[in-house]
Amino acid sequence: MTINIEKLNLSSSLKYRSMFIAGGIIHCCFLLCFVFLRLMPLVYVNIGSVLLYIIGAVFSVDKKGMMRYGWIIAFYVEIMFHAVLCTLLLGNNVGFHLYSLVIIPMSIYVLFFSCRLEKFLITFLTFVVGSAAMVAGSFVVLGKTQSLPYYPLSYDETERLRMMNLVFVAIMLAVFSLLFAVEIYILVQHLNDSNRRLEYTATHDELTGLYNRRSIKPLFEKLEASGEPYCIALGDIDDFKKVNDTHGHDAGDLVLKTVSSLIMDGIQWDDIACRWGGEEILVILRGSYDDCYARMQAIHEHIRAEKVCYTDRQIGVTMTFGFSDGRSEKGSDALISAVDKKLYHGKKNGKDQIVK
Numbered sequence: 001m002t003i004n005i006e007k008l009n010l011s012s013s014l015k016y017r018s019m020f021i022a023g024g025i026i027h028c029c030f031l032l033c034f035v036f037l038r039l040m041p042l043v044y045v046n047i048g049s050v051l052l053y054i055i056g057a058v059f060s061v062d063k064k065g066m067m068r069y070g071w072i073i074a075f076y077v078e079i080m081f082h083a084v085l086c087t088l089l090l091g092n093n094v095g096f097h098l099y100s101l102v103i104i105p106m107s108i109y110v111l112f113f114s115c116r117l118e119k120f121l122i123t124f125l126t127f128v129v130g131s132a133a134m135v136a137g138s139f140v141v142l143g144k145t146q147s148l149p150y151y152p153l154s155y156d157e158t159e160r161l162r163m164m165n166l167v168f169v170a171i172m173l174a175v176f177s178l179l180f181a182v183e184i185y186i187l188v189q190h191l192n193d194s195n196r197r198l199e200y201t202a203t204h205d206e207l208t209g210l211y212n213r214r215s216i217k218p219l220f221e222k223l224e225a226s227g228e229p230y231c232i233a234l235g236d237i238d239d240f241k242k243v244n245d246t247h248g249h250d251a252g253d254l255v256l257k258t259v260s261s262l263i264m265d266g267i268q269w270d271d272i273a274c275r276w277g278g279e280e281i282l283v284i285l286r287g288s289y290d291d292c293y294a295r296m297q298a299i300h301e302h303i304r305a306e307k308v309c310y311t312d313r314q315i316g317v318t319m320t321f322g323f324s325d326g327r328s329e330k331g332s333d334a335l336i337s338a339v340d341k342k343l344y345h346g347k348k349n350g351k352d353q354i355v356k
Helices: 013-038 042-060 068-092 099-111 116-145 155-203 214-228 238-245 249-268 289-305 332-348
Strands: 228-239 270-277 280-286 308-311 313-316 319-325
Touching: 013 042, 013 068, 013 155, 042 068, 068 099, 068 116, 099 116, 099 155, 155 214, 214 270, 214 280, 214 332, 228 238, 228 249, 228 289, 238 249, 238 270, 238 313, 249 270, 249 280, 249 289, 249 308, 280 289, 289 319, 319 332
Parallel strands: none
Antiparallel strands: 228 280, 228 319, 270 280, 308 313
C-alpha cells in the first residue's frame, strides 16, 4: 500500500484537535499513576488538565481550521506549569522537566502554521526563554530547599515514572518531527506546482493550450544548437474571419481549439506547436524532410475532414500551410519569413494546401 503524502490533509482542524485529545490521554495516564501513588494534589491538578484539554479540543480551532493563538499560549502554560510542579514535588529524577524542553519543537510546529512571522518569532523566543528559566529555576529551588521534593518516591516508583516520561517524550518528538517534515514536504510540492503553473501560463496560449509566440525563440535556439534535422510549417485557417462573422466569436474559438487539438494529435511528443498569432499556427517537426512532410500531409487531411459542431450547425475547416526544411535558411527569423512567404503564396492560389 502506497501513501500519497501530497493528498494528506494535514491542515484540517482534526489535526489540532487530535493534539489536545492526545494531551488529555497523557494526563489521564498521569492521573491513574498519581491515584495509585496516592498523590492527591497532583491528582486534582491532572483532573483540571484533562478538562482543559477536552475544552481545548472543542474550542481551540477557528473556522479556518487553524489553532487559536490564545489556546497555543494555554497549551504552553499548562505543560510548563505541570512540568515544574511535578519536578518540585517529585524531584528532577522522574523526568517531568523534559516536557519543558519538548514543548519547544511542539510550539515551533503549531506556531509555524498558525501565526505570522513576527508573532511566531516573538512567541517562540518567549517560550524558549520561559522554558529555560523555569527548568533552571526549579533545579535551583530543589537544590537549595531541604523540604523539596515534597513527595519523595522510592527507587522503583521513580524509575517507573521516569520510564513513562521518557516514552511519552520520545513519542511526542517523533510524531511532531514527522508531522513537520510532512508539512514542509507538502508546502514544497505546492510551491513547485505553483511554479509549474506559472511557467505554463507564461509559455502557453490560454485558449488553445499551444506554446505562445514569446516562448518559441529559446526553443528554436535549442533545436538549432542540437544539429538535429527538422522542418517547419506555418499554417493559417482559411476564411477564419468569415467563420467569426457568420457564426460568432465563440464558434471561432471552438474552431481554433479543434484545429489545435488535431495538430497536437498529429505531431510527435518532441515536436512543437505554437499559436503564432490570430488564427496562425507554427509547427516545428523533428526528423527528415520526407517524414515531416508526410506527417504534415496527414494533419492537413484530418483538418479538412473535420466538421466542427457548434450549436446545431457543422462548420467545415481547411488550412493552408507553408512548409520548409529547417536548414534551408540561417536563423529562425529568416526561416519563419521564408515559410510565411510560402503560406502567403498558398493563400493567393486556392488555399487548402501545403506549399513547400
